[in-house]
Amino acid sequence: MRLAEIAVALSGRLEGPDREVARLAAPDQAQPGDLVAIREARWLAPALEARAAVVVDEATVLPEGTSAVRVASVAAVWPRLLDLFAWEDDWGKGVHPTAWVEPGAEIAPTASVGAFACVRRGAVVGPGAVVGPYAYVGEDCRVEAGAVLEPRVTLHRGTVVGPRCRVMAGAVIGAAGFGFQDGQRLMHTGRVVLEEGVEVGPQAVIERSVVGEARVGAHTKIGGAVYVGHNARIGRGVVIVSQTGLGGSVTLEDGVILAGQVGVADHVTVGAGARVGAKGGVTKNVPPGETWGGVPARPLREYWRRLALLDRLEELLKRLKEGQRDG
Amino acid sequence: MRLAEIAVALSGRLEGPDREVARLAAPDQAQPGDLVAIREARWLAPALEARAAVVVDEATVLPEGTSAVRVASVAAVWPRLLDLFAWEDDWGKGVHPTAWVEPGAEIAPTASVGAFACVRRGAVVGPGAVVGPYAYVGEDCRVEAGAVLEPRVTLHRGTVVGPRCRVMAGAVIGAAGFGFQDGQRLMHTGRVVLEEGVEVGPQAVIERSVVGEARVGAHTKIGGAVYVGHNARIGRGVVIVSQTGLGGSVTLEDGVILAGQVGVADHVTVGAGARVGAKGGVTKNVPPGETWGGVPARPLREYWRRLALLDRLEELLKRLKEGQRDG
Amino acid sequence: MRLAEIAVALSGRLEGPDREVARLAAPDQAQPGDLVAIREARWLAPALEARAAVVVDEATVLPEGTSAVRVASVAAVWPRLLDLFAWEDDWGKGVHPTAWVEPGAEIAPTASVGAFACVRRGAVVGPGAVVGPYAYVGEDCRVEAGAVLEPRVTLHRGTVVGPRCRVMAGAVIGAAGFGFQDGQRLMHTGRVVLEEGVEVGPQAVIERSVVGEARVGAHTKIGGAVYVGHNARIGRGVVIVSQTGLGGSVTLEDGVILAGQVGVADHVTVGAGARVGAKGGVTKNVPPGETWGGVPARPLREYWRRLALLDRLEELLKRLKEGQRDG
Numbered sequence: 001m002r003l004a005e006i007a008v009a010l011s012g013r014l015e016g017p018d019r020e021v022a023r024l025a026a027p028d029q030a031q032p033g034d035l036v037a038i039r040e041a042r043w044l045a046p047a048l049e050a051r052a053a054v055v056v057d058e059a060t061v062l063p064e065g066t067s068a069v070r071v072a073s074v075a076a077v078w079p080r081l082l083d084l085f086a087w088e089d090d091w092g093k094g095v096h097p098t099a100w101v102e103p104g105a106e107i108a109p110t111a112s113v114g115a116f117a118c119v120r121r122g123a124v125v126g127p128g129a130v131v132g133p134y135a136y137v138g139e140d141c142r143v144e145a146g147a148v149l150e151p152r153v154t155l156h157r158g159t160v161v162g163p164r165c166r167v168m169a170g171a172v173i174g175a176a177g178f179g180f181q182d183g184q185r186l187m188h189t190g191r192v193v194l195e196e197g198v199e200v201g202p203q204a205v206i207e208r209s210v211v212g213e214a215r216v217g218a219h220t221k222i223g224g225a226v227y228v229g230h231n232a233r234i235g236r237g238v239v240i241v242s243q244t245g246l247g248g249s250v251t252l253e254d255g256v257i258l259a260g261q262v263g264v265a266d267h268v269t270v271g272a273g274a275r276v277g278a279k280g281g282v283t284k285n286v287p288p289g290e291t292w293g294g295v296p297a298r299p300l301r302e303y304w305r306r307l308a309l310l311d312r313l314e315e316l317l318k319r320l321k322e323g324q325r326d327g
Numbered sequence: 328m329r330l331a332e333i334a335v336a337l338s339g340r341l342e343g344p345d346r347e348v349a350r351l352a353a354p355d356q357a358q359p360g361d362l363v364a365i366r367e368a369r370w371l372a373p374a375l376e377a378r379a380a381v382v383v384d385e386a387t388v389l390p391e392g393t394s395a396v397r398v399a400s401v402a403a404v405w406p407r408l409l410d411l412f413a414w415e416d417d418w419g420k421g422v423h424p425t426a427w428v429e430p431g432a433e434i435a436p437t438a439s440v441g442a443f444a445c446v447r448r449g450a451v452v453g454p455g456a457v458v459g460p461y462a463y464v465g466e467d468c469r470v471e472a473g474a475v476l477e478p479r480v481t482l483h484r485g486t487v488v489g490p491r492c493r494v495m496a497g498a499v500i501g502a503a504g505f506g507f508q509d510g511q512r513l514m515h516t517g518r519v520v521l522e523e524g525v526e527v528g529p530q531a532v533i534e535r536s537v538v539g540e541a542r543v544g545a546h547t548k549i550g551g552a553v554y555v556g557h558n559a560r561i562g563r564g565v566v567i568v569s570q571t572g573l574g575g576s577v578t579l580e581d582g583v584i585l586a587g588q589v590g591v592a593d594h595v596t597v598g599a600g601a602r603v604g605a606k607g608g609v610t611k612n613v614p615p616g617e618t619w620g621g622v623p624a625r626p627l628r629e630y631w632r633r634l635a636l637l638d639r640l641e642e643l644l645k646r647l648k649e650g651q652r653d654g
Numbered sequence: 655m656r657l658a659e660i661a662v663a664l665s666g667r668l669e670g671p672d673r674e675v676a677r678l679a680a681p682d683q684a685q686p687g688d689l690v691a692i693r694e695a696r697w698l699a700p701a702l703e704a705r706a707a708v709v710v711d712e713a714t715v716l717p718e719g720t721s722a723v724r725v726a727s728v729a730a731v732w733p734r735l736l737d738l739f740a741w742e743d744d745w746g747k748g749v750h751p752t753a754w755v756e757p758g759a760e761i762a763p764t765a766s767v768g769a770f771a772c773v774r775r776g777a778v779v780g781p782g783a784v785v786g787p788y789a790y791v792g793e794d795c796r797v798e799a800g801a802v803l804e805p806r807v808t809l810h811r812g813t814v815v816g817p818r819c820r821v822m823a824g825a826v827i828g829a830a831g832f833g834f835q836d837g838q839r840l841m842h843t844g845r846v847v848l849e850e851g852v853e854v855g856p857q858a859v860i861e862r863s864v865v866g867e868a869r870v871g872a873h874t875k876i877g878g879a880v881y882v883g884h885n886a887r888i889g890r891g892v893v894i895v896s897q898t899g900l901g902g903s904v905t906l907e908d909g910v911i912l913a914g915q916v917g918v919a920d921h922v923t924v925g926a927g928a929r930v931g932a933k934g935g936v937t938k939n940v941p942p943g944e945t946w947g948g949v950p951a952r953p954l955r956e957y958w959r960r961l962a963l964l965d966r967l968e969e970l971l972k973r974l975k976e977g978q979r980d981g
Contacts, residue, residue: 024843024865024866025865025866026844026863026865026866026867026885028866028887029866029867037865078835078840079835079836079838079840079841082840082841082842082843082864082865083841085841085843085865086841086843087811087812087843089792089793089810089811090774090793090811096754098754115754115772116754116770116772116788133772133790134770134772134788134790134806150808150829151790151808152788152790152806152808166839168826168829168830169808169810169826169829170806170808170824170826170857199839201829201832201859202826202829202859203824203826203857203859203879219837221832221834223832224829224832224859224861224881225857225859225879225881225899237837239834241832242832242859242881242883242899243881243897243899243917260899260901260917261899261915261917261935278901278917278919278935279917279935279949295949307950310960313960313963313967314959314963317963317970317974320974321974321977324974324977324978
């Protein structure tokens, strides 16, 4: 791609000599012929040193002769710039000759089913949907229009993957939950429903319900290796960062954000728009809109106040002791 | 199913008009024609509002005309009620045409081997056992009578899965452990043995031993995404909740319960019947029967006492300071 | 194998009657005919009681007639002894008849591709490399000489697995990262490069970069179920124990050691040779060579000092109060 084209695509303007750029590069890895987007001022020097072309804000001062695309805001054009250099894995087109589509499964003509994928009877794969290599679509599942299953996704029977969802490599959806009574496994009669535009990260697990639907609301983003226990109710626009775990019967209302490695205890509700900091252990309901942290989790202000108090504790105790001696 | 039949199956009695019920539903998702088991009093109103039939205890007061099954205890019939509406994934019957069974593997006539499964030479799959889609049964493994391997289970060479075990999607059993000496990987010469009735959750990993057998005792339940390091000794009837990790050479005696996201350090023994609360970090041996929590873990009473002390700390320090001023 | 042969292989000497040994056993599992290496003095009694042969240090006193191999140091010969009894899974030789090698992929004549593996166009599998069963090698990937992919490894497009790397079962390399702007997924235009001799544990995930290469330095060992967020820079000889997670844009310099279940926040750098204790939560840069622990992580001395202070806190407060009363 030439810088002049990139300038047009970003609604910016070319400065210095036009040239071909092969790759979009990270500033610390740039080589001659690369393009580097200067999102932080400290990245400019290494990029220029590597003789890379740059994308810069209006305010950035450049040495004469630098090949650059100037834009109003590098941050604002960032997604568009990435799109110019984007690639996606090719999971295959049409139904791969090694795939197994069981009689009674329904594959839309514009859908694709990758190498060694398996689609069972009663399952429906919608228009433009992609069932990646090794993906397993159990009986009566629905993979709706434009949804993508990356390699090795497992959909237990009856799972619904809504339109334009993306389920990443190795994720397991609809597994029976960890529920026992008197040492016997309780049957899990429910299923998992992902609403429109949900993303599920690699290796994540979403258990199905003992009874009814474990729903994940539209546009919710579930990170990699997240574990969602049975009977979950997850709202719309929720964000769950990687390695976080939800116990059983947890409710996350709309817009909740859980950072990484958080744990939420059984039967807890996290209110709409609430946030929990990384590694927090949530043992009771979090009111809507609040930000909590720590183990057991509490409002972040309290958590920080306690950390600050502990930081000063040795000094405080020493002073109290001196006060006694002096008094 | 008709309510009258359900009443018989639960040894209860039909009250109000008999009717057909299509689904067992969660109270917050109930629709007309559904059945809802009222295990908590607060669930009755939404179930009735949805015009669902209900399963209730003797004491529950119902509006006239409600279709209901009355039982002595909803909690007690719960597993049986679930069984009435239960389903299991169908992993296939017989040996699937896409499966690869290597010459020298032995598959019982009543066993099944699913789509794209692979059973290597020297492996034995017992009567009624199920090797699910994509499951890999390495050389010389034994999958004993009635055991179930869900999709994508990987059994490294020599692994034994005992009778009626269930290994869930994506679990890896018998991987070489994380052991190095002078930067070189130590060879892991051992194997993993799951005794009768063990359950292993989705994505869990059980490493094999450097030497000898890493055993998991009968009826132990290992949750999803649990990580068991090499040389483990896990007793009978142990419960390990999801995302917990065991270091190397850890011993869990019979009946131990580890909650979610717990970590146990290398070479630690957790005594028979001991419990560790969620997110606990166990750095030393836990005596039998005790309940521990926190990081580093300590007896739960101490852990709670400390939390309570910290909750009052600011106030305590303030009072001491005031005492000095006043004194 | 006979003890006399083992003695030669370990540069030790045979003591007592020579005999055949079938297995190398753990001391608590030894049976007659087994061999037990006595690495801790307390292991001798159970080994002898089981009438196992033993490998012992010069100083160990043995009952007359014990079959033993004496060596200068059991610890020093340990790796060699394991090598004598080592086995590896057989992932297959040559290209398995069920594998799918897309036209345009290049497989070295000495490489092997296992059952149901898939190698896409543009991918290169080097001499002696092993693509295990169900492994997926995406377009334009490179699996270099002697590298091993265990079953179910997923390499997203363009991933480079360096010479003699080992990627264990179920690991996912090159997945798109968890990056969103205004609710839209950012395209991830980069790729992952594993340098020579890297090991990646079962179920681990390494996300690719938004831009450029997420590199893992030579001989680094990444444990099972580790999660590496996008844009990582991981140095040489780093060790990351299982279940640890790195946020986005994390730098681990050469020789860093992260214990299990650690979390590292976005944009943090851990300096060369630094260490973080198990379950630590790293929220800011760790200087080279330091050892940190706790949440939020701090220098280990400070962390321990604080733990000790808290252990004495109740007593300290009580004494201060008594001091006031008495004063």
